[in-house]
Amino acid sequence: MPTIVFASPKGGAGKSTSAVILATELAAAGAEITIIDADPNKPVARWSRLPGKPQSLRVIDDVTEKTIIRVIDSEAERAAFVVVDLEGTASRMVPYAMSRADLVLIPTRGSVLDAVEAVAAIREVKQQEEAFRLHIPAAVIFTNTSAAIRPRTLSAIEAEFAENGVHVLKTRLHEREAYRALFSFGGTLEALDPANVRNIPAAIENAQAFAREVVGLLRRNRGEVNA
Ligand SMILES: Nc1ncnc2c1ncn2[C@@H]1O[C@H](COP(=O)(O)OP(=O)(O)OP(=O)(O)O)[C@@H](O)[C@H]1O
Ligand SMILES: [Mg+2]
Numbered sequence: 001m002p003t004i005v006f007a008s009p010k011g012g013a014g015k016s017t018s019a020v021i022l023a024t025e026l027a028a029a030g031a032e033i034t035i036i037d038a039d040p041n042k043p044v045a046r047w048s049r050l051p052g053k054p055q056s057l058r059v060i061d062d063v064t065e066k067t068i069i070r071v072i073d074s075e076a077e078r079a080a081f082v083v084v085d086l087e088g089t090a091s092r093m094v095p096y097a098m099s100r101a102d103l104v105l106i107p108t109r110g111s112v113l114d115a116v117e118a119v120a121a122i123r124e125v126k127q128q129e130e131a132f133r134l135h136i137p138a139a140v141i142f143t144n145t146s147a148a149i150r151p152r153t154l155s156a157i158e159a160e161f162a163e164n165g166v167h168v169l170k171t172r173l174h175e176r177e178a179y180r181a182l183f184s185f186g187g188t189l190e191a192l193d194p195a196n197v198r199n200i201p202a203a204i205e206n207a208q209a210f211a212r213e214v215v216g217l218l219r220r221n222r223g224e225v226n227a
Contacts, residue, residue: 002102002218003072003082007124010117011088014107014143016043017179018210019085024188025211027054031080037061038068038097039087043183052187065092072100098128103218104138107173110145110154115161122166137221141210142172147202169217171209178203 004022006015019035027033037044037059045061053059058079063071075082084097098104104125108118118140125138140161142154161168173179178189181197189204 001076001080001082002222003076003084003097003100004214004218005084005086005097005101005104006107007086007094007098007104008106008108008117008121009088009090009124010108010114010121013088013109013114013117014141014173015088016085017183018105018107018141018143018173019083020044020047020182021173021179021189021207022211022214023057023081023083024054024182025207026081026083026215027057028188028190029211030056032056032058032078034058034060034075034079034082036063036068036071036075036082036084036097038063038084038091038093041087044085047183047186050186052185052191054188063093065096068093068096069100072097076100094124095128095131098125098136099132099134101136102221103214104136105169105214106138106140107143108140110142110151110157112153112157115157118161119166137167137217139167139169139217141169144175145172147174147176147206167217169210169213171206171213173210174202174206176203176206 006019023033023035035044042061048059086094106118106121108114125136129136178197178200192200
């Protein structure tokens, strides 16, 4: 089933956070999910060792350049969704994972400097499309945005992406304490303790909208009706 790859050469763009949010939301909806943690720093594997990882979510962290394609293919056979979290720096795992992606998601913060790095990630997707003679759908997702204000810079960057034919998700993952807290307490957004973390319902709503939009995009890309 579909493979979603989180990629960006920009460190701290929000790849691992967005990958865990997507995977846990899909798991909460009842799907069997695999996350492949392809970052040698293993942020997702660390999260998975904390309490509360959903039963239906499997984390694989022992992939290498030699094995990643095989692991993606075999997980895609059994899981409803495979989510791959890549490291920021260049590694051969990046093109290999992209070659198997049904969707490459490129998280970016809403500044011009960050957007430049997102463009580099899009260029890399295009290179893999040529190398593998494949169409690899890709989209930018704004992360760490403010729920309250919408800076002009963000609109300007969005307009520029649109002019260049780059798909930008409508849902932005706002800057939320709950998203950081996932990596401190483990588990899912739904299981966070309101005594420890503020505004969990808004974080859940935002995460669900993100998961819905990704699933809708995958369906549309596959040409399914009613998507
Ligand atoms: N939507 C968000 N709300 C709050 N904090 C966030 C959000 N997204 C990311 N962060 C925080 O920003 C930092 C970087 O995020 P993250 O580790 O997900 O980025 P990354 O792209 O995976 O980084 P790397 O390139 O190092 O793998 C982390 O401290 C994380 O908690
Ligand atoms: Mg990361």
